[in-house]
Amino acid sequence: MDELVNQLIQKYKTNCPFELCRALGIHVRFMDLGGGTKGLYYRKLRRRFIVIHNELSLEWQRFVCAHELGHDRLHKGINRFFLEENSYFAPGKLERQANRFAVLLLSAAASPDHDESLESFYSRLGIPPEVGFFLES
Known part of the structure; x- marks a missing residue:
């Protein structure tokens, strides 16, 4: 998954999920x-959509x-919802993968400062x- 994230960032020169979505159609x-x-x-109909709750x-x-982009890149052909209920404690395998993708994408090329939590x-x-x-x- 690290390689997939790195390839996306290198190809499109951004880790912004909105810009990546635009570039990927x-x-x-x-x-x-x-x-x-x-x-x-x-x-x-061969179009891909991400819908985000407008009150977030x-x-x-x-x-x-970034999470939903993870589903697009990792789980082709599967429509998945990112549900608030229990998603922090017992997410399914596909949800965990999409969360990991999102964190890797958003934290790319950054690292914690010395002694930073x-x-x-x-x-x-x-x-x-x-x-x-x-x-x-």
Whole structure:
């Protein structure tokens, strides 16, 4: 997965998930998805879409975009929802992989400062603290 993330960044010269989606032809939309869903990825008629809950903070919108981009790159042909319920404690294998992809993408080319905690490092990069631990597992 590290190699896949590095190849994307090298090819498109960015680790911004929104810019990567634009370059890859993935349509990103924002809408009210209700209380439990932060985002979703789906394909329809050969078009790829990421829908992000419009009431999320900018930090979460960026993470959800990276997470759903992970589904596009890792799980071709599978429509997956990024659900808030229990996603921090018992996410399925595909959700864990998409979370790891997102953290790797958003933290690419950065490393913690000397004696900096991972929580502080992720905060500095705009990675929501609730999901930062996915790099550790």
